[in-house]
Amino acid sequence: MAAITAKETRRGERRANSQYESERLNCTTIEQALGDALAAHGTTGLAIRADGDIHRFDSADKPGGNRNGWYVCPSLEVAVFGFWHTGEQHTVTTGGKSDPAAAAEARLAYQRAREQREAERRAQQAKTAEQARRWWATAGAADPSHPYLVTKRLAPYGLRQRDTMLLVPLFYDGELVNLERIYPDGAKKALFGGRAKGVAGLIGHLANAERVLIAEGWATAAALHEAMGVPVVVARNADNLEPVSRRLRQRLPDNVAITLAADDDRFTEGNPGITKARLAALTIGAKVLMPTFCADCSRCTDFADVALCRKERGL
Numbered sequence: 001m002a003a004i005t006a007k008e009t010r011r012g013e014r015r016a017n018s019q020y021e022s023e024r025l026n027c028t029t030i031e032q033a034l035g036d037a038l039a040a041h042g043t044t045g046l047a048i049r050a051d052g053d054i055h056r057f058d059s060a061d062k063p064g065g066n067r068n069g070w071y072v073c074p075s076l077e078v079a080v081f082g083f084w085h086t087g088e089q090h091t092v093t094t095g096g097k098s099d100p101a102a103a104a105e106a107r108l109a110y111q112r113a114r115e116q117r118e119a120e121r122r123a124q125q126a127k128t129a130e131q132a133r134r135w136w137a138t139a140g141a142a143d144p145s146h147p148y149l150v151t152k153r154l155a156p157y158g159l160r161q162r163d164t165m166l167l168v169p170l171f172y173d174g175e176l177v178n179l180e181r182i183y184p185d186g187a188k189k190a191l192f193g194g195r196a197k198g199v200a201g202l203i204g205h206l207a208n209a210e211r212v213l214i215a216e217g218w219a220t221a222a223a224l225h226e227a228m229g230v231p232v233v234v235a236r237n238a239d240n241l242e243p244v245s246r247r248l249r250q251r252l253p254d255n256v257a258i259t260l261a262a263d264d265d266r267f268t269e270g271n272p273g274i275t276k277a278r279l280a281a282l283t284i285g286a287k288v289l290m291p292t293f294c295a296d297c298s299r300c301t302d303f304a305d306v307a308l309c310r311k312e313r314g315l
């Protein structure tokens, strides 16, 4: 008992000294300094614990429960915090430590936080992949009269359905890892926490194909497959075109041509559809295919729109 008391007393003294030092320098403890810095980033009311562990909190710019924010105080003089969704990272010091020592502590703390975050992410992805396989196995074939398919005038092409959701299977390294849910109103959402980057769907079969297309959305891919009879990969969004293109190029024999079928986001600033498709095509040396619009059409932006537009006009 005596030893413990002595130890606690020593710790208490050290703590008091360090606080005294801080007060003398700039009137703050690391908890106060970190609290002020977090407040400047919109986060208030956290009970900050300078215990060397990594703590997570909700960032102010996203819905509650996002846990995008993190902080760690590797010592009583240094704190590091950041936000995973923006990648930003900040170091706070009380001035009690030299800059190089504080920077080294901050670097190590960030490294630890990132490793913990990666482990959490991988665990969640494995959990979601399991859910995707379970849903896929228990879902029935998609109803051709599903409102989304009727609106788009497309066949289900191997989609499955769970309640009112169409399910697009998404693969990574040949494994089903996620599902895109398409709701009757056309809203699309992958399963929570699943792998997203480099993940893709497929309409048709890659085996023995001489040419493969890569498109953004499922409907665009389906319209292209219907019109051209070639397998079409579904990358889901413009940002995913490049990682999907790279992976597909690595996987397919050299003599199989890959073409990026771009969305023409002509009403969106910077035209992300064409910009990202060109970028992806450049990285793998592929061609880009762009939709041709009717002269008097001010609505269509992708191959699915054009196909539908032509069907509606009876062309």
Ligand SMILES: [Zn+2]
Pocket: 293, 294, 297, 298, 299, 300, 305, 306, 309, 310
């Ligand atoms: Zn049109």
